[in-house]
Amino acid sequence: MMECNLNCKNCLKKLCTHSIPIFASLEYAQLEKIANLTVHRTYEKGGSITAEGEGFDFVAILHGGSAKAHKTTPDGREQILYVFSAGDFFGERNLISGKKADYGITALEPVELCMLYKDDFKKIMVQNPDISIRIIEELGERLSHLENAVQNIGVRSLESRLAAALLELAAKYGRDGAGGLTINMPLSREGLANYIGTARETVSRKLGALEDDGIIHSEGARSIVVADRKALEQLAGIYS
Amino acid sequence: MMECNLNCKNCLKKLCTHSIPIFASLEYAQLEKIANLTVHRTYEKGGSITAEGEGFDFVAILHGGSAKAHKTTPDGREQILYVFSAGDFFGERNLISGKKADYGITALEPVELCMLYKDDFKKIMVQNPDISIRIIEELGERLSHLENAVQNIGVRSLESRLAAALLELAAKYGRDGAGGLTINMPLSREGLANYIGTARETVSRKLGALEDDGIIHSEGARSIVVADRKALEQLAGIYS
DNA sequence: CGTGGATTTGATACGGGTCAATGAGGGTGG
DNA sequence: CCACCCTCATTGACCCGTATCAAATCCACG
Numbered sequence A, B: 001m002m003e004c005n006l007n008c009k010n011c012l013k014k015l016c017t018h019s020i021p022i023f024a025s026l027e028y029a030q031l032e033k034i035a036n037l038t039v040h041r042t043y044e045k046g047g048s049i050t051a052e053g054e055g056f057d058f059v060a061i062l063h064g065g066s067a068k069a070h071k072t073t074p075d076g077r078e079q080i081l082y083v084f085s086a087g088d089f090f091g092e093r094n095l096i097s098g099k100k101a102d103y104g105i106t107a108l109e110p111v112e113l114c115m116l117y118k119d120d121f122k123k124i125m126v127q128n129p130d131i132s133i134r135i136i137e138e139l140g141e142r143l144s145h146l147e148n149a150v151q152n153i154g155v156r157s158l159e160s161r162l163a164a165a166l167l168e169l170a171a172k173y174g175r176d177g178a179g180g181l182t183i184n185m186p187l188s189r190e191g192l193a194n195y196i197g198t199a200r201e202t203v204s205r206k207l208g209a210l211e212d213d214g215i216i217h218s219e220g221a222r223s224i225v226v227a228d229r230k231a232l233e234q235l236a237g238i239y240s
Numbered sequence C: 001c002g003t004g005g006a007t008t009t010g011a012t013a014c015g016g017g018t019c020a021a022t023g024a025g026g027g028t029g030g
Numbered sequence D: 001c002c003a004c005c006c007t008c009a010t011t012g013a014c015c016c017g018t019a020t021c022a023a024a025t026c027c028a029c030g
Helices: A026-039 A092-097 A116-125 A128-154 A158-173 A189-196 A200-212 A227-237 B028-037 B092-097 B120-127 B132-156 B159-171 B189-196 B200-212 B229-237
Strands: A039-043 A046-051 A058-064 A066-070 A078-085 A104-107 A110-116 A175-176 A181-183 A216-218 A223-226 B038-044 B048-050 B058-066 B066-072 B079-083 B104-107 B111-117 B175-178 B182-184 B216-220 B223-226
Touching: A026 A110, A026 A116, A026 A227, A046 A189, A046 B038, A058 A116, A066 A189, A066 B111, A078 A158, A078 A189, A078 B132, A078 B216, A092 A128, A092 B132, A104 A181, A110 A116, A116 A128, A128 A158, A128 B079, A128 B132, A158 A175, A158 A181, A158 A189, A158 A200, A158 A223, A158 A227, A175 B182, A189 A200, A223 B223, B028 B111, B028 B120, B058 B120, B066 B189, B079 B132, B079 B159, B079 B189, B092 B120, B092 B132, B111 B120, B132 B159, B159 B175, B159 B182, B159 B189, B159 B200, B159 B229, B200 B216
Parallel strands: none
Antiparallel strands: A039 A110, A046 A104, A058 A110, A066 A078, A066 A104, A175 A181, A181 A223, A216 A223, B038 B111, B048 B104, B058 B111, B066 B079, B066 B104, B175 B182, B182 B223, B216 B223
């Protein structure tokens, strides 16, 4: 989208504002200006970026790594709502309302974050009304995601949910390789279980079943090869 | 919020734009102007307002009655995502993206709708940037709702979900009366089941159990009296 | 090469889905 | 005004899926 990528190796690093959908309508000079307002932070794997119920007066853009947004019940059961990866952002909800975050965000891998103070972001929004539209679009996407999640968990079978989750992760973390699409799993088995609303043992069993059927092939715990994508799509789409 | 309520009996009727959160920042004259652009329609109970996958180039404001937003799988399993009542609106998602609705909306009771053509609405948005903010807020609310729903269905017990759903409906459709809060249920048992992701028989059983415990008292199929709100909140909040 | 956490596998129990039958309203027509 | 019927709700019996508990194994890392 911007030609500077090739002739400016530091471009992406310096401009965390680049490639963020909500800033897509801005000029380069403006992106640079905004980038100068950002605060950069890193988190190690497992580090807590926000805790549930904590105040949060930034808009944060994930610049590297991946993170999960999750709600946890007092008795320790965790439901993962989103898995964020590079380019995703969060904190937009607290922008206007000033409400506290109603979920926690935890790094799954080492994370680099670019943060923009709420007040700065508001100024930018006022100066660039297009951004509101982009945010509405993005929120719409998230609504879609959750609407699907509700339906999945509510009425679709476990197998179907698992297949859908694998396809979703494949889209974000997959690379084509020998023998099919290789997914570099950001989530542990337990994480995957908490994402699709089941127990870790069950994930093991179902993945085992998929492997027996030759649909996937798991290489270590953090790498899954999708051998038969069509079959997965069948499982995910044809609600049994 | 507007003083005209008392001395203008037709005010609410004429101005379907009144009392809609997203128009809260507008002047009366402007509300009137917008109201003149609206198209009014009514639907009978059970009538389909939008089918899943259908194009929809209105923003619709529910002026009376109630409706459910639902996704249905090919094999007929329905998951209810939202229950809309007077003052709620929908269709905002298709505003910008032009995407098709990814859920259907069906009247639960006779519904009166005020519709605004997409193009008109866009014009209004441009003239009143505040509206974008309101929409972002409202979308944020819906995200919260769904995030809770995902967690509820994913990790909380059936009993807990049912209690939470009753409290939610009580907030919208409840009136204080003799013996406690009376909920005028817009949803049938089957609807309630589809809302919390279970089977109608199970809803019957669990409601029966709640009645045995003296927590609720059901009067006919469409009216439930909450006798012990505290106990319900316990069930809803203390995830078993 | 050992240690601890994650994963897999196995055995068991229970919640809740499904099927089937019965019961309660509420509207319709005689 | 009553009897009938159709729909919705309730109740019961049974069984499957999956959570849970327990143990073995694998793997990553020091």
